[in-house]
Structures are given as C-alpha cells and as structure tokens.
Amino acid sequence: MAVVIENKSNIELGVVPTHTKFVGGLAPDENGKLPRGEDGKLLMVSEMANLKENSPAKIDSVQITLFPGTDAEDLDDMMNSFKELGLVVHLIMMVGGADPMNPDDEEKVAEMLVSGLETAKKYGVTNVSSTSLEEWMQGEPKSGEAFDAAVAQLAKVHARAYSDAGLADSCVEAWHIEFLRGGEFQTFTSCAKAWQAVKAMNEAVGTNFFKVMVDAAHCGDSDLDIPQNEAVIQEISDGGALGIFHASAKTTRGCLSTDDGWIGALMSAYARTGNMKHVFVEIFHHEDPALEPLRNLDSGHGIDTSDGRSYSQMVVDGVVDVTRRLNNLVSRGILS
Numbered sequence: 001m002a003v004v005i006e007n008k009s010n011i012e013l014g015v016v017p018t019h020t021k022f023v024g025g026l027a028p029d030e031n032g033k034l035p036r037g038e039d040g041k042l043l044m045v046s047e048m049a050n051l052k053e054n055s056p057a058k059i060d061s062v063q064i065t066l067f068p069g070t071d072a073e074d075l076d077d078m079m080n081s082f083k084e085l086g087l088v089v090h091l092i093m094m095v096g097g098a099d100p101m102n103p104d105d106e107e108k109v110a111e112m113l114v115s116g117l118e119t120a121k122k123y124g125v126t127n128v129s130s131t132s133l134e135e136w137m138q139g140e141p142k143s144g145e146a147f148d149a150a151v152a153q154l155a156k157v158h159a160r161a162y163s164d165a166g167l168a169d170s171c172v173e174a175w176h177i178e179f180l181r182g183g184e185f186q187t188f189t190s191c192a193k194a195w196q197a198v199k200a201m202n203e204a205v206g207t208n209f210f211k212v213m214v215d216a217a218h219c220g221d222s223d224l225d226i227p228q229n230e231a232v233i234q235e236i237s238d239g240g241a242l243g244i245f246h247a248s249a250k251t252t253r254g255c256l257s258t259d260d261g262w263i264g265a266l267m268s269a270y271a272r273t274g275n276m277k278h279v280f281v282e283i284f285h286h287e288d289p290a291l292e293p294l295r296n297l298d299s300g301h302g303i304d305t306s307d308g309r310s311y312s313q314m315v316v317d318g319v320v321d322v323t324r325r326l327n328n329l330v331s332r333g334i335l336s
Contacts, residue, residue: 211243220250
C-alpha cells in the first residue's frame with residue numbers, strides 16, 4: 001500500500017513486533033536459531049515487510065529483542081534484512097537468569113549486557129534499550145536503604161558495561177532503560193523510581209548517556225496517576241534523560257483503543273518537553289505462551305482486543321492512530 005498519511009512531525013515512528021509472539025516469533029530456540037516461515041525467511045522480518053507494505057502511514061524503524069546466545073548467522077540475516085527494508089534498527093537487550101541489583105550477579109549481568117552492546121556496535125546501532133533493572137517476575141520489593149543499595153549497584157553494573165564495551169567512542173548514542181509494571185518488576189515499577197536509577201547511572205559515567213524509556217502501559221499500571229507521570233516526564237527531560245516512548249495500552253497490551261487515555265496524555269507531555277525523538281507502537285499477542293505468567297498475574301492481559309482483526313491489522317491501526325496524534329500535535333503547535 002502506498003503511503004498516504006504523511007507523518008508531519010520530525011519524530012521517528014516505529015514498531016516493536018511483539019505481536020508476533022516471543023514463542024515462535026521473536027525468541028530463539030534451544031540452539032539459538034530464530035523462527036522462520038516455510039519460505040525460509042525470518043518470521044519477524046516477513047512481518048515487518050508485511051506491515052510496511054500494508055500501512056498507509058510510514059514505518060521508520062523496528063525495535064527488536066536481542067537474546068543472549070542467538071545464532072550468529074541468524075542475527076546477521078535479521079539485521080541485514082531489516083536494513084534492506086529501509087528500517088532503522090533499535091535493539092532491546094534481554095537479560096535473564098541474574099539479578100542486576102545483586103552484587104553477586106554483577107559479573108554475569110555485565111557479561112550479558114556487553115555481549116548485546118558489542119552486537120549493537122557491530123551493526124552500527126545508535127540506540128539500545130534494556131529492562132536491566134531487575135529480574136522479570138522475581139524477588140521482593142525494595143525500599144529505604146535496600147532501594148538505595150539497589151540504585152547504587154545498578155549504577156555500578158551499567159557503568160561497568162558502558163566502560164567494558166567502549167561506548168564512549170562508539171556508534172551507540174543512547175541506552176534507554178525500561179521499567180515494568182508491578183508484578184513484572186517488584187521494585188522499579190514507576191517512572192519516578194526508574195528515574196532514580198538512571199540518574200545514578202549518568203552520574204557514574206559523567207554524561208547523560210542513559211535515558212528513561214517511558215511506556216504508557218507501564219505508567220498506566222503503576223501507582224502514579226496521569227498528572228504525576230506528566231510531572232516526572234518533565235523532570236526527566238529537564239535532567240537530559242528523556243528516552244524512547246512506547247505507545248502501548250495498559251493492562252491488555254492489545255489494541256491502543258483500550259488504553260483509557262494514557263497514550264494521548266503522555267505523548268502530549270513528551271511533546272511539550274521539546275525532547276521527543278522516537279515513538280514505537282507495541283502490541284502483545286493475548287495467547288503468547290511466553291506471557292502466560294502475565295495472564296496469571298492479571299486476567300486483563302489475556303483479553304482478545306482484536307475485534308475481528310488480525311494482529312497485523314491491529315498494529316497497522318496503531319501506527320495510523322499514532323501518526324494522526326503526532327500530526328495533530330504539530331497542528332496545535334505542541335510539536336515541531
């Protein structure tokens with residue numbers, strides 16, 4: 001489909017293809033091989049080609065999960081194929097089996113992070129991201145002195161990875177840190193708490209290299225309301241650490257029409273800072289086997305919000321919706 005809806009803003013608009021499912025779509029198998037279709041092509045690449053062909057609004061970029069141990073040839077195929085599609089590639093480095101807040105796990109965490117950062121450097125990736133604040137769905141909430149110790153350790157391990165990977169003299173321009181909703185994370189479950197960790201990381205490396213990734217869904221499921229999140233977003237921006245924005249619906253993580261106003265409010269807050277650069281549409285499949293723990297945590301995550309559409313069409317609808325929002329932010333003088 002020809003692009004008929006122009007993105008009138010200077011914001012890079014992309015997709016996180018989580019709707020293809022982690023199991024059978026994004027995650028490698030036990031041998032590190034990535035899922036492929038009957039035609040031999042990587043499923044995630046085929047899906048991004050399908051989205052670009054069928055979206056009336058331009059898709060500029062893709063943010064893809066990078067798992068430790070992914071087969072080198074498959075990784076090379078993935079990166080080169082995305083670039084052939086004309087997509088700017090962002091990487092989300094996955095960290096598992098170790099606690100970034102635990103000094104005893106520092107070596108293992110640093111090793112995984114450096115591996116991902118070396119991949120980013122190899123392929124000229126300028127923006128990397130990670131959820132490397134704590135283990136997914138593990139541990140107990142930390143507060144007081146324990147929280148302060150966690151922040152200090154996170155600053156230490158991320159500064160170490162920054163140094164060991166030589167990021168100061170690399171193509172990588174920013175590292176975006178994502179917090180998750182309560183239950184997925186136990187401690188860093190809000191924009192404000194993530195900001196405390198990122199602030200310490202930047203102090204450790206002496207520059208605002210680390211950014212806070214703000215996901216509207218995680219904000220909506222946190223203990224801060226919309227005005228509180230808007231205030232923290234401005235504070236982060238003033239501190240030079242405002243990162244990527246995820247347009248994703250709270251709880252359901254499905255159709256953007258289920259977000260109850262969070263995406264619009266927080267996108268506007270981003271726009272008002274003057275420091276908005278990247279927006280990604282992110283939708284999860286309500287039957288992804290890898291996300292069964294989330295469905296057990298909150299049954300809302302398992303609701304089918306497709307309203308009779310394919311997941312591909314849901315994502316295209318999301319891209320169109322966000323493009324319209326960006327254009328109207330421009331029309332209203334809130335966004336350049």
